[in-house]
Amino acid sequence: MTSTIGITGVTGHIGGAVSRALEEKGVAHRLLGRNPQRFDERVAASAGLLDSAPLDFADPEQTAESMTGLDTVFLVSAAETAEREAQQLAMVEALTKAGVKRVVYTSFASPSPKATFTFARTHYATEQAIERAGLEHTFLRDNFYLDVLPLFAGEDRVLRGPAGDGHVSAVARADVADAAVAVLLDPQTHSRGAYTLTGPESLTMTEVAEILTRVTGQTYRYEAETIDAAHESRAVLDPEPWEMEAWVSTYTAIASGELAEVTDDVRELTGHAPLSLEDVLRRH
Structure with a gap:
């Protein structure tokens, strides 16, 4: 049996789930x-x-050889590093060099060169490169992951950041994987499509803390920070400048309202309702 689909990120949450579902x-x-x-x-x-x-x-030449013979590649975005954009643009070149016809790419909600969240700008640049390359494509624009929201809290169970009263319609990783499988099984239907994948509700950080408290039985709370205070409180971790801006812009993107939209795209692609934060917490 000849493989015509390639799956990247197979050791991670999304790529691994997609691969297992296809195998089944x-x-x-x-x-x-x-x-x-x-x-x-x-x-x-x-x-x-x-x-x-x-x-x-970091090795697009070898990657091009590895993708030769594939019609479609599910491209999970690269690890968050200072080189992320350059690496992803190099991957697009590798796809074209390998003769891949179609890419299904895990992008981010509201990608734009002026997006508040720094990596949303990287996703925008990658989408543009894919389009310029003439590849058939489907963009799965994930909001932040519901599975990761609990990790926003420190050891004291306080979520700190400059999110203000902004809302985020975060999505479950499981729903992203289900959406990707649906696209990979019927790529022509979704060709040139862009889907914004969200959960069923738009939450403030205060509401996230309240749900965490209710489900876990431990007390969580949200503490709003100014942007300056956010930089100061994270400086002890000695992050690189790009990393600091990514951390802080996670919250300012929520404050901006750019991540508040709730869509029905998960249901449209998968045929089932998206998981809520409470659903995700109870699953784990």
Whole structure:
């Protein structure tokens, strides 16, 4: 059986879930990862359904070779580093060099060169590169992940940041994976499409803290910071400048209202309602 679909990020939450779902459905695909040897046992047990090849965002030449023969690639965005945009643009070049026809890309809600969240600008640049390359594409524009919201809290269970009274319609990772599978199984229907994936509700940080308190039985609260205070409170971690701006802009993007929209795109793609924060917490 010949793989025509490649899946990146297969050791992560989204790529891994997508790969497992395709395998369960009997869909052949190639596992693309930095250390393909990690997949040897799984590939051997798949009776020819899976194969693997190396993919490193820092090595686009090798990656192009690894993607040769594929029609479609599910491209999970690179790790958050100072080189992220350059690496993702290099991946687009690798896709075209390999002769890949279609890419399904995990982007971000409200991508723009002027977006408040710094990495939303990176996603915008990547989307533009994909379009310029003439690749058939579907953009899955994820909001922040519901699964990650609890990690916004410190050890004292306080969520601190300059989010003000802004709202965020965060989405469950499981729903993003389900949406990606739906697109990969019917790519023509969703060609040139862009979907903003959100949860079922738009929440303030205060409401997030209230839900965390109700579900976990531990007391959480939100403490609004000024932008200056946010930089000061995180300086003890000695982040690089790009990292500091990403952390702080996570909250200022919420304050801006850019991430407040609730869409029905998860239901449209998957046929089921999106998970709420409470759903995600109870699942875990």
